[in-house]
Amino acid sequence: MSAANALSERAGFRHQPALAAVRRLGGLKILLPFAALIAAWWAIHASADFSPQVLVSPLAVWRAFVHLVAYGVMAEYASTSLRMIGVATVLSLMVGVPIGFAVGVNRYAAHALEGFLRFLQGISGIAWLPLAIIWFGFTHATTLVIVIYTLIVPIIFNTMIGVRAIPPTYALALRSLGASPLRLVTDVYLPGALPSIVVGLRLGMGYGWRALIAAEMLVRRGGLGDLIFGARTFGQIDRIIAGMIVIGCLYVVIDRLIVQPIENLTIARWGVLRT
Amino acid sequence: MSDVTIAEPSPARRTLGRLAWQLLPLCPFALVLAAWAIYWTIARPPPATLPAPHDVADAVWELAARGDLATHVAASLWRLLLGTSLGVLTGVIGGFVAGLNRPVAAFLNPLIVFFNAISGIVWLPLVIGWLGIGTALAVFLIWNTVFFIVFQNTVLGVQLVPQVYEQGVQALGGGRWETIRSVILPGALPYILTGLRSGLGFGWRALIAAELVGATTGLGQMIYGATEFHRSDIVIGGCLIIGTIAMAMDRWLLLPIERRTIARWGLVIDARKEQ
Numbered sequence A: 001m002s003a004a005n006a007l008s009e010r011a012g013f014r015h016q017p018a019l020a021a022v023r024r025l026g027g028l029k030i031l032l033p034f035a036a037l038i039a040a041w042w043a044i045h046a047s048a049d050f051s052p053q054v055l056v057s058p059l060a061v062w063r064a065f066v067h068l069v070a071y072g073v074m075a076e077y078a079s080t081s082l083r084m085i086g087v088a089t090v091l092s093l094m095v096g097v098p099i100g101f102a103v104g105v106n107r108y109a110a111h112a113l114e115g116f117l118r119f120l121q122g123i124s125g126i127a128w129l130p131l132a133i134i135w136f137g138f139t140h141a142t143t144l145v146i147v148i149y150t151l152i153v154p155i156i157f158n159t160m161i162g163v164r165a166i167p168p169t170y171a172l173a174l175r176s177l178g179a180s181p182l183r184l185v186t187d188v189y190l191p192g193a194l195p196s197i198v199v200g201l202r203l204g205m206g207y208g209w210r211a212l213i214a215a216e217m218l219v220r221r222g223g224l225g226d227l228i229f230g231a232r233t234f235g236q237i238d239r240i241i242a243g244m245i246v247i248g249c250l251y252v253v254i255d256r257l258i259v260q261p262i263e264n265l266t267i268a269r270w271g272v273l274r275t
Numbered sequence B: 001m002s003d004v005t006i007a008e009p010s011p012a013r014r015t016l017g018r019l020a021w022q023l024l025p026l027c028p029f030a031l032v033l034a035a036w037a038i039y040w041t042i043a044r045p046p047p048a049t050l051p052a053p054h055d056v057a058d059a060v061w062e063l064a065a066r067g068d069l070a071t072h073v074a075a076s077l078w079r080l081l082l083g084t085s086l087g088v089l090t091g092v093i094g095g096f097v098a099g100l101n102r103p104v105a106a107f108l109n110p111l112i113v114f115f116n117a118i119s120g121i122v123w124l125p126l127v128i129g130w131l132g133i134g135t136a137l138a139v140f141l142i143w144n145t146v147f148f149i150v151f152q153n154t155v156l157g158v159q160l161v162p163q164v165y166e167q168g169v170q171a172l173g174g175g176r177w178e179t180i181r182s183v184i185l186p187g188a189l190p191y192i193l194t195g196l197r198s199g200l201g202f203g204w205r206a207l208i209a210a211e212l213v214g215a216t217t218g219l220g221q222m223i224y225g226a227t228e229f230h231r232s233d234i235v236i237g238g239c240l241i242i243g244t245i246a247m248a249m250d251r252w253l254l255l256p257i258e259r260r261t262i263a264r265w266g267l268v269i270d271a272r273k274e275q
Helices: A008-014 A019-047 A058-070 A073-104 A107-122 A125-136 A140-165 A168-176 A181-219 A224-233 A237-270 B011-043 B053-066 B068-099 B102-117 B121-131 B135-160 B163-171 B176-214 B219-228 B232-265 B269-274
Strands: none
Touching: A019 A058, A019 B102, A058 A073, A058 A237, A073 A107, A073 A140, A073 A181, A073 A224, A073 A237, A107 A140, A107 B011, A107 B232, A125 A140, A125 A181, A125 B176, A125 B219, A125 B232, A140 A181, A168 A181, A181 A224, A181 A237, A181 B121, A181 B176, A224 A237, A224 B121, A237 B102, A237 B121, B011 B053, B053 B068, B053 B232, B068 B102, B068 B135, B068 B176, B068 B219, B068 B232, B102 B135, B121 B135, B121 B176, B135 B176, B163 B176, B176 B219, B176 B232, B219 B232
């Protein structure tokens, strides 16, 4: 159901026949639009007399970025955010996937929990933030709880959906040949549900990364959200934009270098229909 | 939903079974409520940490009686409607223009991927300086979230329409406009709807996050404002309302849309098994 969305990002690459040619042209093709954007930004900035509280030039953003990197501030804030999303992802997968399996193999459990999970998915993690602040204070624990909650619900939900979508005959066939429950999980449920799990992971990362940034803005204990929201207090637009660019780049890197290869692997191996 | 049963059960039992099946989704809610009530009765936590279920009901009732609740819900829904409509409108139009023009789509793709990665809440610190606190800010953040998802999906949908169909209409004498109206629009519709569904999911989250700090009314502000006075009952009540609204939207707005798409285009066949 959301698989179509997950593959949408690859639209630009789908129709390239030769991969080598893409790789050769790739660098330039990717940078060119950004060069155009920066040129437009520069032109807008130069055309009117903007107050530095409203818009700054690309050069000022670059200077702020260099400044932040040189003093190690950027590395510290970025590593806080990355550690948080990394820990949250690993924990959510470790807990969420087994729960999803357990619920998915049972028709009644799946039916009972589907509505509840939809309900939880409707309450975004960030809505629990005020309560989490009351419970855990302005700490990293608050942020972590919010991000795990945000990640785990789509993972459980999609694992469950993935298991439900496997034709029961496959499991029955293996069982009639004397397979143990463990064999059923490794040979039927895991490969069958994996594409759906990855879709859930990707959706969860999309929600989770935003929840992380939002939580960091309010908890104010480090992280890139804290960086850009703190800069707001002092009206440092250059820092805000530099932080936004870093957030965008990091997310693209996470998505392209980690999540998408996993997705491609599952699809190459288990051949889910693509078009 | 006909199951293979060995002995034909009596009509009364079948009705009972159907009723139990329909009530099953309520079980997790009842269980959580019971656990909460029992924990509260035994441990008696301070009301700022965890209020009793009936306190939450009282708080919601009080807010509803004063009319505050209606104001907040109306403010949130109005922003969501405005932001989503703008996002869908611009996303579909932009997606069509880019999708029908392959070089344009290829050129824009890196920008879209990047801006999708920073869509939503990441813009808050920057845009709060441009638009101030209030509806304009929330609408911008929702538009920003919905636009990129709908845009990507529309481009994908337009590009995936087999050219044979276009050529078919052209061979029968259809012009450019006729091709778009009778071939490309219906062909891309399932993808556009997928985009809408997933965009609304992200948009609802962006709205709540934006309202936490960027508004004076709305559900997000209602729960964040309550934190200052340690009113956990309002926070929890607010979260439950947020979840209920999201579930209602999913059930009465998005599910029918998806079902129509499924019925028409035969995607995700197993989704009907769960009804």
